[in-house]
Amino acid sequence: MSDLDQQHSIEKAQSPFAEAWDMFLRNHxxxxxxxxxxxxxxxxxxxxxxxxxxxxxxxxxxxxxPGQEGxxxxxxxxxxxxxxxxINGAKVSLLIGLSAAIVSVVIGVTVGALAGxxxxxxxxxxxxxxxxxxxxPTLLFSMVLVALFGASLPMITFAIGIVSWTAVARITRSExxxxxxxxxVTASRASGVSNMRLMFGVILPNALPPIxxxxxxxxxxxxxxxxxxxxxxxxxxNVVSWGQIIGSNRQYILDAGYTVxxxxxxIFVTVLAISLVGDGxxxxxxxxxxxx
Amino acid sequence: MKFLQTTLTRVFYAILLLIAVLVLNFSLMHLAPGxxxxxxxxxxxxxxxELLDQIRADYGLDQPFLVQLxxxxxxxxxxxxxFSFFYNQPVSQLIIERIPATLLLVVSAxxxxxxxxxxxxxxxxxxxxxxxxxxxxxxxxxxxSAPVFWTGILLLIGFSLKIQWFPVxxxxxxxxxxxxxxxxxxxxRHLVLPMITLSSIFxxxxxxxSRATMMxxxxxxxxxxxxxxxxxxxxxVYKHALKNALSPVITLAGLQFSAVxxxxxxVETVFSWPGLGTLAFQxxxxxxxxxxxxxxxxxxxxxxxGNLLTDMALRLxxxxxxxxx
Numbered sequence: 001m002s003d004l005d006q007q008h009s010i011e012k013a014q015s016p017f018a019e020a021w022d023m024f025l026r027n028h029x030x031x032x033x034x035x036x037x038x039x040x041x042x043x044x045x046x047x048x049x050x051x052x053x054x055x056x057x058x059x060x061x062x063x064x065x066p067g068q069e070g071x072x073x074x075x076x077x078x079x080x081x082x083x084x085x086x087i088n089g090a091k092v093s094l095l096i097g098l099s100a101a102i103v104s105v106v107i108g109v110t111v112g113a114l115a116g117x118x119x120x121x122x123x124x125x126x127x128x129x130x131x132x133x134x135x136x137p138t139l140l141f142s143m144v145l146v147a148l149f150g151a152s153l154p155m156i157t158f159a160i161g162i163v164s165w166t167a168v169a170r171i172t173r174s175e176x177x178x179x180x181x182x183x184x185v186t187a188s189r190a191s192g193v194s195n196m197r198l199m200f201g202v203i204l205p206n207a208l209p210p211i212x213x214x215x216x217x218x219x220x221x222x223x224x225x226x227x228x229x230x231x232x233x234x235x236x237x238n239v240v241s242w243g244q245i246i247g248s249n250r251q252y253i254l255d256a257g258y259t260v261x262x263x264x265x266x267i268f269v270t271v272l273a274i275s276l277v278g279d280g281x282x283x284x285x286x287x288x289x290x291x292x
Numbered sequence: 293m294k295f296l297q298t299t300l301t302r303v304f305y306a307i308l309l310l311i312a313v314l315v316l317n318f319s320l321m322h323l324a325p326g327x328x329x330x331x332x333x334x335x336x337x338x339x340x341x342e343l344l345d346q347i348r349a350d351y352g353l354d355q356p357f358l359v360q361l362x363x364x365x366x367x368x369x370x371x372x373x374x375f376s377f378f379y380n381q382p383v384s385q386l387i388i389e390r391i392p393a394t395l396l397l398v399v400s401a402x403x404x405x406x407x408x409x410x411x412x413x414x415x416x417x418x419x420x421x422x423x424x425x426x427x428x429x430x431x432x433x434x435x436x437s438a439p440v441f442w443t444g445i446l447l448l449i450g451f452s453l454k455i456q457w458f459p460v461x462x463x464x465x466x467x468x469x470x471x472x473x474x475x476x477x478x479x480x481r482h483l484v485l486p487m488i489t490l491s492s493i494f495x496x497x498x499x500x501x502s503r504a505t506m507m508x509x510x511x512x513x514x515x516x517x518x519x520x521x522x523x524x525x526x527x528x529v530y531k532h533a534l535k536n537a538l539s540p541v542i543t544l545a546g547l548q549f550s551a552v553x554x555x556x557x558x559v560e561t562v563f564s565w566p567g568l569g570t571l572a573f574q575x576x577x578x579x580x581x582x583x584x585x586x587x588x589x590x591x592x593x594x595x596x597x598g599n600l601l602t603d604m605a606l607r608l609x610x611x612x613x614x615x616x617x
Contacts, residue, residue: 137554228439233576
């Protein structure tokens, strides 16, 4: 081993982030997935500028098959360029997936932290509320919300977030229950740290690893969820999203199966990449679990 | 005695949950823009304020919130879920008509997923590096990442449009004539694709869990004893190990009621299966609020009852769970 390598490995041992990154790199599937995911994100941001065809405009005869007439993925039932629709759809799918996951993580962490920290009647009430949200059939409840209060992007985000936070709440609570009994928490409490800071400054940072892994997976399921809603037509009609392309072309699968196949592949690859990255994060952040 | 006490507590909480669902349902109806009077006046092509007030008084919509809520809950206790102006039928009747189709789809999909899932799980637990094990890993990734409605459409393209093995939509062919068995075969043929699609969500879950528990069980002492007394590998796996490996899988299956409902909405819509899911989709498109909320209540009721029954069954079967409150 050269001097440089040795120095490098010493540094690695010192920084927990470098150690986690190293663990992540050992999961090859996760690394490949991360590259894919970055490509998808770049496509969502810059794609519409690189491939400026309007996804709403009729550019060619309907149902022209992929590869002909210069349209790589063909055209849909209204003669719109499928490739342009998929590129533009990436933005909405990723944006809603990400922000719905954030909504559910914020709700879940707050509920779980309060329940696990205060115990007693607070925990009892909050866990009953969690149970209540668990018995509501998720898709049906968000369909109802979107149908009653309008299919705007913020409403869809809220409707997905409000039904998906229960898993985060349970994980956060059980982590808080474990950590609140540890000595460094008792020590901080004895030195007069306020409850707020105990919860979010002392306990939460140590409870983060499983929450981060769960949140990553949540982005994937939120994307699937949004795809389901927009497939059913519950989406903002002024934007393109992957599920909506499938939903609106579904009657024409006999003539043009590819209009449904390609957007589906986009959803599949994105969610797959996110779940593999989540796997890698799990390896990186919970090294003890990995040895089982 | 302990069993009875725990059960009673659970039933009490289930009733509280149900009331909470009702309050939520009613508040949603209250908060949503437009009420019954608006719906009726729309279908009549407009009405003046006097008539609107008259309708509101007739339906008790001018009463205070709590009075209306009390009436609503009282109605639900008599299984009166309101009236659908879109279908011109009571909501409860609409729901009851659609139950058999959904029940058939959901139960057969769950049985298929459990059977194939456990089979795959057991096979891959016996050979952890074999091809079945890799297939289970692949299946788990696919099951998690592929949108179920997309899987359904791909199967539809493949097996009823390209190779015309199965019918495209619906539950039965109304033009077919014949006895019971002719209809039985007809419904079964319609059922195959929706059943496979819906089970694909759960197949991954069950096969992965049964692989994990089976591997754990196969490493335990009593399995070694069973092997040592000279039983064949098959006898050990299917007579001794499987029983204990099944319990967590059944528990997981019992917790899937909510996911089953969500899956059924999408799968039924893809295959035009005439069940509750399609009804939910159609009433959403038609903005038929009473029907939507009726379905939401009914599904929550099914989920609550399902969880309660799973819990009781587990505590009956597994003595270790009995005392847990």
